[in-house]
Amino acid sequence: LSDRLSGVFDKLTKQGALSDEDVSVALREVRVALLEADVSLPVAREFIKAIQEKATGQAVTKSVTPGQQVVKIVHDELVHFLAGDDANAGELKIDSPPAPILMVGLQGSGKTTTTAKLAKRLKEKNKKKVLMASLDTNRPAAMEQLAILGGQIGVDTLPIIKGENAVAIAKRAKQQATLGGYDVYMLDTAGRLSIDDELMAEVEAVRDVATPRETMLVVDGLTGQDAVHTAENFDERIGISGVALTRMDGDGRGGAALSMRYVTGKPIKFVGLGEKMDALEEFHPERIAGRILGMGDIVSLVEKAQETIEAEQAERMMKRFKKGQFNMNDLKSQLEQMQKMGGMEGVMGMMPGMKKMAGKIEDAGFDDKMIKRQIALIQSMTKMERANPQIMQASRKKRVAKGAGQDVSDLNRLLKMQRQMGDMMKKMGKMGKGGMMKQAMN
Numbered sequence: 001l002s003d004r005l006s007g008v009f010d011k012l013t014k015q016g017a018l019s020d021e022d023v024s025v026a027l028r029e030v031r032v033a034l035l036e037a038d039v040s041l042p043v044a045r046e047f048i049k050a051i052q053e054k055a056t057g058q059a060v061t062k063s064v065t066p067g068q069q070v071v072k073i074v075h076d077e078l079v080h081f082l083a084g085d086d087a088n089a090g091e092l093k094i095d096s097p098p099a100p101i102l103m104v105g106l107q108g109s110g111k112t113t114t115t116a117k118l119a120k121r122l123k124e125k126n127k128k129k130v131l132m133a134s135l136d137t138n139r140p141a142a143m144e145q146l147a148i149l150g151g152q153i154g155v156d157t158l159p160i161i162k163g164e165n166a167v168a169i170a171k172r173a174k175q176q177a178t179l180g181g182y183d184v185y186m187l188d189t190a191g192r193l194s195i196d197d198e199l200m201a202e203v204e205a206v207r208d209v210a211t212p213r214e215t216m217l218v219v220d221g222l223t224g225q226d227a228v229h230t231a232e233n234f235d236e237r238i239g240i241s242g243v244a245l246t247r248m249d250g251d252g253r254g255g256a257a258l259s260m261r262y263v264t265g266k267p268i269k270f271v272g273l274g275e276k277m278d279a280l281e282e283f284h285p286e287r288i289a290g291r292i293l294g295m296g297d298i299v300s301l302v303e304k305a306q307e308t309i310e311a312e313q314a315e316r317m318m319k320r321f322k323k324g325q326f327n328m329n330d331l332k333s334q335l336e337q338m339q340k341m342g343g344m345e346g347v348m349g350m351m352p353g354m355k356k357m358a359g360k361i362e363d364a365g366f367d368d369k370m371i372k373r374q375i376a377l378i379q380s381m382t383k384m385e386r387a388n389p390q391i392m393q394a395s396r397k398k399r400v401a402k403g404a405g406q407d408v409s410d411l412n413r414l415l416k417m418q419r420q421m422g423d424m425m426k427k428m429g430k431m432g433k434g435g436m437m438k439q440a441m442n
Ligand code: GDP
Pocket: 105, 106, 107, 108, 109, 110, 111, 112, 113, 114, 191, 218, 245, 246, 247, 248, 249, 250, 271, 272, 273, 274, 275, 279
């Protein structure tokens, strides 16, 4: 009976693995979605290739098609990749006042608007005293524009002096920021319609006098493919520290985010969602990933199926445990759970009433290495032995230990643990719900 039950378990958790073919078919659609979202071709190609390798062989959740499963894997990879390991997305380095922040990008990308939005955020959220300076000497109106925005949000702007060049303005901004006791000063540079040498040389010169704490590249989220080229160029010549993606209130799908992250490795820190001064958000990788892929329904369907299965599985297990059934298959899944959640504490903490009892189990040293060795022992058992560990006699023990490259004493410890956990589960079952809760609260 136990064997049959564990067979059911297997079917529940795994109804098969993704084949090369499954993955290829699904990824063809994903590829189209990425390109439609304006992800650049080389980036889409590389991303797909990485997924192909990663997804093949992964398990398919019950009641989900292989294709849907692949979409979910792609989605998770996208989120993971967009998030990077940037622990403080949405934050700017503004230590050692006055901290210079350099804003760069093409003309019309939203630099001036984003400069003011960020200044407002720094003022209101971080309680910083901010000075803004426009270095856009090409278009006098641009300087006025920043001054007007400054007035709206109550942030000071550097007085405009006609005829001054960008480097001179940057120097004056630094001086003013120091004298005026500002925490941050922001330099809003001029842009061009496309990358040219003159623009880059000017921005370089400004960078050299300002030595910015952050160099934010502002990119129009609707530009798609071109964004890669822009980001690559600015990063090579100026060295950017992060990206602000504007116009994400439009119907662009945001493929630029993926491309830029891929090419520069620099984090996307902010997202612009309109012309208004508070239409700025910190970057949420989940949202952009959903938009790029445009398959949100499938993703939530798979998530739902996974949750259902986890719940069903947990319920079935609990039922068995209460009856005192706890074999090596159960122990194995508990150990695997531990691996995932970082040790005994994690697992025990999840189950009501377990925290207190955890101490009663022989402390076998639940580090990752140990868990791996224990799982190896279980894998070395036959199906029948796993389901009925009480049949383990000397000769079986010898064979199993040898198979896992371990000693019989190691196996004995494992068997003891399985018995102890089984006893514990049985006790919990007898306690009933009220008892468990009481225990958990102590
Ligand atoms: P700059 O040339 O890079 O300084 O660009 P601007 O800041 O002057 O912005 C150009 C235009 O884009 C202005 O009309 C802004 O109001 C608009 N803009 C900037 N950011 C956003 C955004 O996130 N969403 C929308 N819808 N418009 C924006």
